[in-house]
Amino acid sequence: MSAALPLTKADFQSDQETRWCPGCGDYSVLASIQGFMPELGIPPERIVFVTGIGCAGRFAYYMNTYGMHAIHGRAPTIATGLAAARDDLSVWIVSGDGDALSIGANHLVHALRRNIPVKILLFNNRIYGLTKGQASPTSEFGKVTKSTPTGSIDPPLDALSLALGAGATFVARAVDRDKQGLAEVLRAAAEHRGAAFVEILQDCPVFNDGAFDHLTEKDPAAVNRIPLIDGAPIRFGVDHEMGVIRDDDGKPAYVFCVNVDRTAFDEASRLLAAFAAPVVGQPRVLFEHDWSETLNEVVAGYVRERGRPAERLSRDDRLEVLGRLDAAGVLSQRRSVPAVARVLGVSRSALYQLLAQTRKETHADPA
């Protein structure tokens, strides 16, 4: 890092006048991002914001970094090309529910499945704001808007389920007015090495005011918002009096609560299901453990080191790679063994034999 550090929030504020509507949730998200960016220790010129069209699209102009305000839905394609040409940049996409989930849904899916090293922030206000109030793909069923005067007949799309279905390696959700929660999620996203997907529920005071009040107003939020914190038991309610109780198999089975609206149960169970909850007593992480990225890094690193392609590795090479993967914890992850076997070009049984030998050698040589 250059001597000019440490950076401050001001280093990330551009001289452009922000032109969102008064009270727009985008302001608080912008402030959060500008506020936490200095922590990354990345100079502003190595950061690029690529945005699509919609209110969120203007985000690029307000960051004092490199930026491109692209076309509707296509920000992931531009960011993919940029990341493909340059691995030294920190690339961020800012998109909205119409931009990312409607016109650009295809690109979102493929950026996630390719695990492009980009952070994707989806500002979801469940409405088309810049075009003045049409139903969006996340608008509720029955929503009355200018384009749906008798109520929307389309069920809403769940962004997190879509991202998980696309094989996203980092999926999170935050709320615009929950500054602390938002900052924590963004920090974790920034540290993630592959594609990080963050849905930010954001209020549109003009066309969809109060859409997330149940998650932002103090009392209902305490009941409706269930924070998932790495390693901590799931607790919620005004006095944290409620919690999730698991059965003997570790599956979430009951919510312990007093006098609470049933919808919270449903939401909680849906949310937990969507996160493919681990079968231990506590939520381990906000997102799937990203062992595939580690696998790629270890193998690619070894290939570069030795100048020998993965398909031509000798038995000794394989042992060495396997040792490194084991040390990185990859082999203790679910579903990792077939993937490792494929990369090393050996059968699963051969892999287990190699692994046994590696572990024996490691123990035999305490140095």
Next chain:
Amino acid sequence: MATTEFPALEDTVSAPNGAAKVERRERVIVRFAGDSGDGMQLAGGRFTDATAFFGNDLATLPSFPAEIRAPAGSLAGVSSFQIHFAARDIATPGDAPNVLVAMNPAALKANVGQLEKGATIIVNEDAFSTRNLQKAGYEDSPLDDDSLDAFQVKRVPMTTLVTRALEGVDGATSRDAQRARNLFALGVLSWLYERPTDVTERWIEQKFAKQPHIREVNLTAFRAGWNFGETSELIDVRYEVPPAKDVPPGVYRNVNGTTTTALGLVAASIRSGLPLVLAAYPITPASELLHDLATRRAAGVRTIQAEDEIAAAGIALGAAFGGGLGVTATSGPGLDLKTETIGLAVALELPLVIVDVQRAGPSTGMPTKTEQSDLFAALYGRHGESPVPIVAASTPGQCFDAAYEAVRIAVRYRPPVILLTDLFLANSSEPWRIPDAASLAPIDPTFAKPPSNGGRFQPYARNGDGARPWALPGTPGLAHRIGGLEKQDVTGEISYDPANHARMTELRDAKVAGIEVPDVVVDHEDGAEVLVLGWGSSAGALRAGVRRVRDGGRKVARAHLHHLNPLPANLGEVLRAYRKVLLPEMNSGQLARVLRAEYLVDVTSYTRVEGRPLLAGEIEQAILELL
């Protein structure tokens, strides 16, 4: 691919082997035709390489159905490969074949109408079964009636002969015999035209090095075909087409336009120091370019198969933003999908190269047939005032120069550039003289440097070429925001000011209009009053047509355009210097309309939209009608 040095020529040519009489020919057109599963493209390709190695000038025209496997034996399933080779410089794959190899009745029926009178037809007699005849729509076998009396028909029981030859190969099956018939036919043709056999045999040995059985089957079939020509008295004349003499010395390689386009892009990437990032979505016929470049990782090329055409354009543009050479390749329908991104590139003023391998439209049209009907789409296919430079390739070899030129313009002036090739150029091959790397024009990307006085960076300030700075993310002091919204001149701030929009429109237009392109060169003859003007892949047909007119003692001038936007500065003057201007195009007269609008010149259009290249004969006729 064969790489060969053209040998110095002797006037005497060694006496041929065998007993057959030998006749000398200046040029020959051969067409291989069969079912799409018969391996005609392979047989044609091998014959081409042997011919290139031998030292003839050549041009080829592959033609195949859009279906991967149309019903066997049907007319729809006929695939063909035509090669024109000569002892002199030639311009086209030829109009009417002198020799047709027909592997079944459908192949005969689909092609016989295009043959030269008196042409030789070599048929696989075994395939003329009642069932195959029915499938091709013949009531009686044309081999048994007088319908082919105008031709010399050679009936060769290829399947029987291959089966017999393979009796000596361990484990050979009747299926092997079916599949190796194309190599037998290739053997017969190789004998007939004295092609070197070692080139083909070496290819078979290398190609099937790991499949010894298939290697043996193919070699046996090929040699059986050659020996059949040598020993059978069925074919009593061999033809000698001596190597071309009027070809400049140098190292040549037999290439199609896809390879040269790829090489042109790679050369430009290396010369400019910009890593090539090609993003594409599979589409016929442009996929071949993706396939080719995907094998060139050693040259620093990165290829990405995108999720759709739009993404491919976006990825290329994103790469350009990061300082790469962003290229996307497509064909007609894909160009439609990329238009919005091309418009963004116009506004961003970043270099982007779009390769459009044109095919017959509209819509899906005829994906395996050629056309040059995307000119309007390239010129005007975007909303708003969004001028885009256009370069058009003219021959398979020239695709190299055209691709290089497209990159040069994009990097120097920083607009998106559309390179128009077409299916014919992409698939057709000819000997191409490998250029001397030192002769290639420099391409200097000159990235922006931080302002030396510590002043504010102006992302929309312009240099003498009208280009704005290319400021790479990661450069301290140059952080800036660009986008599709109209920008204030010089500062690049968002601007809705009417006068500024007018000025920016004018600046973008002037930048493209001011691109330096070479003057159009006229192949003039004293006294010529008619100019034949062309663009794109019709170059060969126009050259050959003009040559025929001149051989007939008439005067005519010829010129060919490689830059369609901007047009060469001297073009208006050239057009006005002739009494008549003939403009043949494989569309409904698109360039003719542009020239009429631009220069108020009464251009005479000659148009064909039949999904095939123009023929020298029809051009000759069109010229004669104007003289």
